[in-house]
Amino acid sequence: MTVPFRMTGGEVRLDRRPVLRGVDLTVEPGEVLAVMGPNGSGKSTLIRSLLGLIPLSAGRVELYGVPPARFRDWKRVGYVPQRLSVGGGVPATVREVVSSGRIARQSRFRPFSAADRRAVDRALDAVGMADRARDSAQELSGGQQQRVLIARALAGEPDVFVMDEPTAGVDAASQETLARTLREQVAQGRTVVLVAHELGPMEPLITRSVVLEDGRIAHEGAPPRPRGECARPGHDHVHPHAPAEEPHLLS
Amino acid sequence: MIELLSYDFLRRALIAAVLVGIAAPAVGTFIVQRRLALLGDGIGHIALTGVGLGLLTRTSPTILALVVSALGAVAIELLRVRTRTGGDVALALLFYGGLAGGVLFANLSGGSANLGSYLFGSISSVGTGDLYIIAGLAVAVIVILALFGRELFVLCQDEEVARASGLPVRFLSLLIAVTAALTVVVAMRAVGLLLVSALMVVPVAAAQQLTRGFRATIGLAVVVGVVASVGGLWVSVDADFAPGPTIVLLAMAVFLVAVGTGRLVRMRRTDVK
Numbered sequence: 001m002t003v004p005f006r007m008t009g010g011e012v013r014l015d016r017r018p019v020l021r022g023v024d025l026t027v028e029p030g031e032v033l034a035v036m037g038p039n040g041s042g043k044s045t046l047i048r049s050l051l052g053l054i055p056l057s058a059g060r061v062e063l064y065g066v067p068p069a070r071f072r073d074w075k076r077v078g079y080v081p082q083r084l085s086v087g088g089g090v091p092a093t094v095r096e097v098v099s100s101g102r103i104a105r106q107s108r109f110r111p112f113s114a115a116d117r118r119a120v121d122r123a124l125d126a127v128g129m130a131d132r133a134r135d136s137a138q139e140l141s142g143g144q145q146q147r148v149l150i151a152r153a154l155a156g157e158p159d160v161f162v163m164d165e166p167t168a169g170v171d172a173a174s175q176e177t178l179a180r181t182l183r184e185q186v187a188q189g190r191t192v193v194l195v196a197h198e199l200g201p202m203e204p205l206i207t208r209s210v211v212l213e214d215g216r217i218a219h220e221g222a223p224p225r226p227r228g229e230c231a232r233p234g235h236d237h238v239h240p241h242a243p244a245e246e247p248h249l250l251s
Numbered sequence: 252m253i254e255l256l257s258y259d260f261l262r263r264a265l266i267a268a269v270l271v272g273i274a275a276p277a278v279g280t281f282i283v284q285r286r287l288a289l290l291g292d293g294i295g296h297i298a299l300t301g302v303g304l305g306l307l308t309r310t311s312p313t314i315l316a317l318v319v320s321a322l323g324a325v326a327i328e329l330l331r332v333r334t335r336t337g338g339d340v341a342l343a344l345l346f347y348g349g350l351a352g353g354v355l356f357a358n359l360s361g362g363s364a365n366l367g368s369y370l371f372g373s374i375s376s377v378g379t380g381d382l383y384i385i386a387g388l389a390v391a392v393i394v395i396l397a398l399f400g401r402e403l404f405v406l407c408q409d410e411e412v413a414r415a416s417g418l419p420v421r422f423l424s425l426l427i428a429v430t431a432a433l434t435v436v437v438a439m440r441a442v443g444l445l446l447v448s449a450l451m452v453v454p455v456a457a458a459q460q461l462t463r464g465f466r467a468t469i470g471l472a473v474v475v476g477v478v479a480s481v482g483g484l485w486v487s488v489d490a491d492f493a494p495g496p497t498i499v500l501l502a503m504a505v506f507l508v509a510v511g512t513g514r515l516v517r518m519r520r521t522d523v524k
Contacts (some may be wrong), residue, residue, distance in 0.1 A: 053411050074417025085409040090284040090455065092408065093464035100405050104416045108398060136463035156416075 002065035003028055004076075004160040004191045005050045009059035012045050012215075019045045021215040022059070027160075032182070032192045032205050037212035043195040044082065044164050046212065050193070051079060051162060075104040078153030080163040084145040086138050094140070094148050095133040098123055101155035123154035126181050143174030150181060161185065163194040167202065175200045261488065263382050264374045268484045268498075270389040271441040271450060272477030276458075277396055278434045279451030280469045281427055283459075285407035290327065290428070291448030293342060294435045297323030297349035299444055302369045303356025312369065313384050317436045323349060324432035328424050372443030372495030374484060381440060388433045395430050403427055404465060441480060442495040449499040450476060457506040460513030475505050 005027040012020040019042045027033055027050075035043045048054045050061055052068020063071045084097070101123065102116045124130040127147035132140065137148050146166055153161055161182075167175055179201040182192060186205060199206060211219035256262055282290050301319030305312030323345065330341045357366040368376060377385070396403070406413040406423045414420050431451070438447045458471035483498030 048411070051415050053414055072417065074415065077415060079412060079415035081409060081412060085412075088283045088286040088288065088407075090280055090459055090465060090468055091463050092404075093467075096404075096465050097408075100401070100408070103401060103405050103418065106401065108402070134463065139463075162415075 002062075004064060005061070005193065006065075007046075007050060007059065007061045010046075010049060010056050010061055011058040012042070012049050012054055013057045014045070014054075019215050020049065020056075023215075023217055025050075025210065025217070027191060027193055029159075029191050030186070030189055032186055032207045033194070034199060034202075034206045034209040035193065035195045035212065036197070036209055037218070041212040042215040043212050045215075047162050047164060047193055047195055051077065075156060076159040077104075078156050078158035078161045080149050080153050080161065080166055082164040082168070083142075084137060084149055089138075091136040091138055093134055094129055094137050094151075095120065095124070097137045097148055098129075098133075098151045098155050101152035104156055119157060120155050123151040126154055126184070127151045128177050141171065142169045143171040146170050147174055147177060150178060154181070154185075158190070160191040160193070163192070165195050165197070167196055167198060167200055172200075175202070178202065179205065260375050260377075263377045263379065264484055264494075265481065267374055267377050267382060267385050267441055268480040269477055270385055271438045272480035273473050274389045274392045274434050275438050275447070275450035276454035276472035276476035277469055278392060278427075278430055279455045280458075280465070280472055281396070281403050281407045282431055283452060283455045284404075284465070285427065288452050289448065290324075290431055291435055291451040293327055293346050294320045294324050294428075294432050295439075295444040295447040296346040296353075297327075298432075298435055298439065299353025299366075299369065300349045300356065301353075302366070302439075302444070303353035303360070306362040306365055307356045307360040309360075311380070311384075312365075313381050313436060313439070316369075316439060317384075317388070317433070319349075320432040320435050321429050324428035325425060328428040332421075332424070368443075369439060370443050370445050371493065372439070372441050372446065372498075374441045374494045375488070377440050385437050385440065388437045392430055392433050392437065395426065399423065399426060442498050446495050446499050449502065450480070453499070453502040453506050454479065457502070457509040460506075460509040461516070475502065475509075479505060 003026055005025065007023055007025045010020055010023040010025070011018065023046060035046055037043050045054055049056055051063070052061065052071070061068065064073065064076065078101070099112070099116070099120050102119060106116065121130070124133055127150055129144065129147050129151060132144070137145060140148065150166065166178055170178070182202060182205055186192060196202070208221065210217050256265065279291070282288065298316040298320035301316035302312040304319065305315035326345060327342060330345070334341060354363070354366065357363040402418050402423055405416060405418060406420060407427070410420060413423070434451065435444070435447050438450050442450055454472040454475035455468065457475050458468045462468045462471055479502035480498050483501045484494055486492060486501070487494035487497040
């Protein structure tokens, strides 16, 4: 059986600076993997290179047994980026953004179907944003925008979710919604890979965590308890109620 | 206005104005969303070399502008992808080269007096042949946007999400650049190459003051575009102004009104809350 992700000896260099150094990582189906570590340790680079969004300078990565460049089954993947791109100031409604999550399941010459619409409605309901569907996504709070991004991935009904800091700068209520949504997805056998500083209400869901330090996996196993992690030197502690704007150089 | 339509050249000008008013803001919405608001300017500069070549070889400046600006759009897109830093210098070189080449070729042809009509537009001198080209291109632009709109929306909003959705990112990037080039040629006769970008950007900037969604922005931007281009044509005929600048200034006026209205609407909304 092919696993969602397998990276062997993964190395990434950005502007000649090594960001990932020899990462071996396999993500099994049904796992909920938290990628943790201080700012600049390569967390975001790791998950983006799993998807082929950042090319490896050495090593190998496979999605369901296929290198990203030859992978075709993208409807199995739901990527949740760190934040909603404001897109040059052109507004988009919550429904428009969430509907775009169906793109990997659509063909060019077929109109938006009833099945597409139902999937979008379900995704909006799941994150509690159905009543905001006609509002401009850009005018929402950080936590609400994060819910919209997750709804976009949900709408595509993928097998694996890849989430880049879904909890950073997100209010407590949105974090609860997020955890509940993920719990339902995991119960249905979906796989989740997420980057997080703090697990918050998601902690009980996590089945495994890896801690990156300076581009290497420094710890692997059960999620580290917050106490120990926060006490680690160089750990950048981010509060969920803090503003989202923090310097994300390479995180 | 109605009696003016008995003149053939004004009928052609009016059709051209409507087509430009639809095509330029429709493409412009995607381009502004992609943060490439100045792409139209760049292509416009490059297109001038095509115009110059057309005058020099005594063939159609419109068709050569089309070929050269499509090639230029591809070059711009390739430069944008290949060079993470310093790309803007490479782009600048392309733009100045295009402008200088156009002026040089036009001078060599002895028809540099004609150049002004391409630089600043001369919608009332659009001939039947040009009108067919403009109409064909405008239809092509609209068909492309209708077929690829959903994919282009994802691409223009977040390129990484587009890639992680399995979209053909390189093809779509070239497609939107070439579509912009077609639009530049459509708008060239109406407002001129130096003001082409204004019709791609200003109606969008006006519309987004008042809308909450992407589709609504395209729709309203097209309305603003048609109102500005047809209204500008009318005013310019009536008052004997140059049509290109009149159209652009009218669009700008709509933008200012939209900014004011948008502020008022938002203030009301927050008051209600």
